[in-house]
Amino acid sequence: MAKSPGEPRPSTPPAPVSRRTRPAKAALSADALVSAALAILDADGLDAVTMRRVAQALDTGAASLYVYVANRDELLALVYDRVLGEIPLPAVAAVGEPFPRWRTELSTLVRTAITVLGSHRGIATVALGDVPTGPNALALAEAILGLLAGAGIDDLTRSLALDLINLHITAAAAEESAYAAKGAEGHTEESAVAAMDEAFGRLSAADYPHLVSMRETLTAGSGDERDAWGIEVLLNGILGTPARG
Amino acid sequence: MAKSPGEPRPSTPPAPVSRRTRPAKAALSADALVSAALAILDADGLDAVTMRRVAQALDTGAASLYVYVANRDELLALVYDRVLGEIPLPAVAAVGEPFPRWRTELSTLVRTAITVLGSHRGIATVALGDVPTGPNALALAEAILGLLAGAGIDDLTRSLALDLINLHITAAAAEESAYAAKGAEGHTEESAVAAMDEAFGRLSAADYPHLVSMRETLTAGSGDERDAWGIEVLLNGILGTPARG
DNA sequence: GTTCGTAACGAACGGCGTTCGTAGCGAACG
DNA sequence: CGTTCGCTACGAACGCCGTTCGTTACGAAC
CATH class of the missing domain: 1.10.357.10 (Tetracycline Repressor, domain 2)
Incomplete structure (x- = not known):
């Protein structure tokens, strides 16, 4: 109760309960990060796999990811290994x-x-x-x-x-x-051939x-x-x- | 004279002559961009080759580069081809x-x-x-x-x-x-072997x-x-x- | 009941690529 | 000669980015 920071929520008032207040939430984990990142990767490519987007997919903030992963490169390395697991x-x-x-x-x-x-x-x-x-x-x-x-x-x-x-x-x-x-x-055909012709x-x-x-x-x-x-x-x-x- | 925007220079007054006022300046060119980018590449790696740093090396602003190059990828492609030219x-x-x-x-x-x-x-x-x-x-x-x-x-x-x-x-x-x-x-030796041992x-x-x-x-x-x-x-x-x- | 480690989080920092509106300037044109 | 035009140059801004910081909440340990 002390400090009383009030309600420092200048942007999105429609969410009444702070995420922190909500109890269950399925708990984050490195595996969950990897799954979310992989989904974004498949949907929109490697550049779209940003810490912010992964966090958003998990309904949290980007800063929270750093508990499970040192940085983006480490996350991508985990995603890479997950993908390797798909190879029979x-x-x-x-x-x-x-x-x-x-x-x-x-x-x-x-x-x-x-x-x-x-x-x-x-x-x-x-x-x-x-x-x-x-x-x-x-x-x-x-x-x-x-x-x-x-x-x-x-x-x-x-x-x-x-x-x-x-x-x-x-x-x-x-x-x-x-x-x-x-x-x-x-x-693929058309653009490739076009580029070829252009160059040739x-x-x-x-x-x-x-x-x-x-x-x-x-x-x-x-x-x-x-x-x-x-x-x-x-x-x-x-x-x-x-x-x- | 109309419009009279005055002197919209809120940040760096110590530079008395605007870059624009200065006359000669060696003139930009795609080649000059590539040379500057290559120097930065060799000094600090690919990630350091940013539009802002290349512009800074040429004593201009990042926006000016887009006259000679459509975007960063195109600049890097030009740098790549320049490097290929070094191969006898x-x-x-x-x-x-x-x-x-x-x-x-x-x-x-x-x-x-x-x-x-x-x-x-x-x-x-x-x-x-x-x-x-x-x-x-x-x-x-x-x-x-x-x-x-x-x-x-x-x-x-x-x-x-x-x-x-x-x-x-x-x-x-x-x-x-x-x-x-x-x-x-x-x-290289030490870190590589350490990583190997770590994994093994x-x-x-x-x-x-x-x-x-x-x-x-x-x-x-x-x-x-x-x-x-x-x-x-x-x-x-x-x-x-x-x-x- | 208190302490404490730690997950979660909002905000901020510094940087990025790129766009926009505009300023300067030489050539073209009347 | 005066005007227009096209093009280079540029500062500022937009919307992102990865990462860090300080604080809050909370469960377990004591």
């Missing part, structure tokens, strides 16, 4: 056991990882700045290492291959998100002979086909490039 | 001519591209959102296509390979920048057998060695994976 992982063979199905399993694992990460608008870019160490990131790494072990690849090569595959997943997903974001609801129209065949001659080939193939080819290249390359070879 | 490109063989040195040339081209992009703190992430179409980006693409042509690779495969190589360059550079940024002046300390060998058994191998090798191996994998994989095979 194959059962891992025991250490030392050969696993003949490793190639198809690894191929689909990489492809689904790219698709899952790419479908949550822009979250993949989070991983390019922080080496992720969340539980689901570790589980994914474990699965990849297990499949590579099933191929009989030595430890050093597997270690390098893990990095390379992770890099590829992240980059391919980030690119996919970017394409999806650009299109929004416009035609000014090219002289003398200065850029290969680009000009390949103009049509460069836009060929769907994203999925390009993704699939990329994975094949990676796997073939890994098999054919032992470390310290 | 090999002479391109004529279309149809075999070029036996293609492999070493392409390998060093990719490696230097990663190094150059990675050395300008965070600029590589710009390319993950915009397919770059600046002149230097086109020249780089032309060079890569030319070297691949020297290897006798067909058009469709070259097209896919170009995308894959560009993706790898961008991602590897972004990761390199991120590592450099994390370290700042702290020991909680791992049970039952749940993560491969990760645990490879704990030491995973941190082996310098960044350069990993980069070099990655390029070999890409090139070997491209050679061994014709499109529509």
